[in-house]
Amino acid sequence: MAFTGLKTAVTSAPVLAMPDFAKLFTVECDASMFGFGVILVQEGHPVAFFSRPVAPPHRSLATYERELIGLVQAASTCTAPWALVDGMVAFDGRLYIPPASPLLQEILAAIHNDGHEGIHRTLHRLWQDFHFPNMRHLVQDFVKACVTCQQYKSDHLRSAGLLQPLPVPSAVWVDIGIDFIEALPRVQGKTIILSVMDHFSKYCHFIPLAHPYTAESVAHAFFANIIRLHGVPQSIVSDRDLDSPTIRSYEPGETRVATVAQEMEERAAFLNDIRYRLEQAQQRAAASLPRSAIGKLKPRYIGPYQVAELINEVAVQLQLPPGARLHDVFHIGVLKKFVSTPPAVPLLLPPLLHGAVVPAPA
Structure with missing residues (x-):
């Protein structure tokens, strides 16, 4: 029976109990030549433990002296200001929150969301009223995962570098670039020039187009003037965007009056938008905007996207x-x-x- 009890004690770890500050505590200490240990016991059940190696100068001391040194060090470590306040455990006057408590995430959210401050300020505000293990690590993970902070705050990192230049072509008319030049005076019914340039030889073709043009009409012109002469290129570089606005001059007889009026209205709205943005840029340069309109409280990122x-x-x-x-x-x-x-x-x-x-x- 004794051997079975010893085997159970060696192979199983005791579960620490929650302290009851209304009852007495017992301190058990022991020391050897190389280490000492102290156990805080309450009603025969361990509550806390402390162990440290013995410093080389103390190994020559008597056993009771080494036990006394261990007891003094354990007392300075384990006698932390724990207390029971209104039925809740407090540490150094701050409310103790167990790591597994569901209230921990709610407390973190309540403290951080009240201003979305950084890691250090959120940690300082939490430390004033609460205590829980790994406080700094949990606060760092919570603030880094805050969606609002990720959208509204920028990372203070080094620049990621410039855009990579296009690779040097190995032959003529293998890699080309195209661009549209619009709003030109009408010449034989054409008001647009499609410029196609070879990146290797810098040779250009200028293809006149009439407005309105479509993807089909551009493809026909491209086949007739480029592919027929130089073959199919391997890559085409263009700065065209589907949302790119264009400004066209009014040409009598090109469209009906209603269409012209609509075009002029869209043009006026576009110019008003440009004027508004230029005025904003001037005001920002002069630092005359109020604090709420400078952009500090506006989102800097949108998403996330994979x-x-x-x-x-x-x-x-x-x-x-x-x-x-x-x-x-x-x-x-x-x-x-x-x-x-x-x-x-x-x-x-x-x-x-x-x-x-x-x-x-x-």
Whole structure:
């Protein structure tokens, strides 16, 4: 029976009990040549324990002297200011929250969401009223995973680098670039020039087009003037965006009066938007805007969106929502890692006007 009890005691770890400050505590200590240990016991059940190695100068002392040293060190460590206040355990006058308590995340959210301050200020505010193990580590993880902080705060990191230059072509008319030059005076019914340049030889073709043009008409012109002469290129670089606005001059007889009026109204609205943005830029330069309109409290990031493909060292392709009228390749300098559970489907993009986010009403 004695051997069975010894085997059980050696192979099983005791479970610490919660202290009852209304009852007496017993301190049991023991020491050897290389270490000492102290156990805080209440009604025969361990409540806390403390162990340390014996310093080399103390190994020559008597056993009771080593036990006394261990007792003094344990007393300075284990006699932390625990107390029972209104039926709740307090540590150094602060409410103790067990790590497994469901209230821990609610307390973290309540403290942090009241201003969305950084890690140090959130930790300082928590430390004033609460105590729980691994406080700094839990606060760091919670603040890093805060969606609001990730959208409104920028990372103070080094620049991710410039965009990678295009590779040098190995032959003529293998890699080309195209661009549209619009709003030109009418010449034989043409008001647009499609410029096609070979990146290797810098040779250019200028193809006149009439407005309105479509993808089919551009393809016909491209086949007739480029592919017929030089073959099919391997890559085409263009700065065209589906949401790129264009300004066309009014030409009598091109369209009916109602269509012209609509075009002029759209043109006036576009110019008003440009004028408004220029006025905002001037005001920001003069630092005359109120604090709430400078942009500090406006979101700096939208998303999150999943990375679909790594284009090169500094460019990635994102999985944008279906129907997004926005190019899906971005420089990593305008992105930041999302820390939390990602959404099941891509979030909708905010409303855009001429390629810029429409500000939400305050």
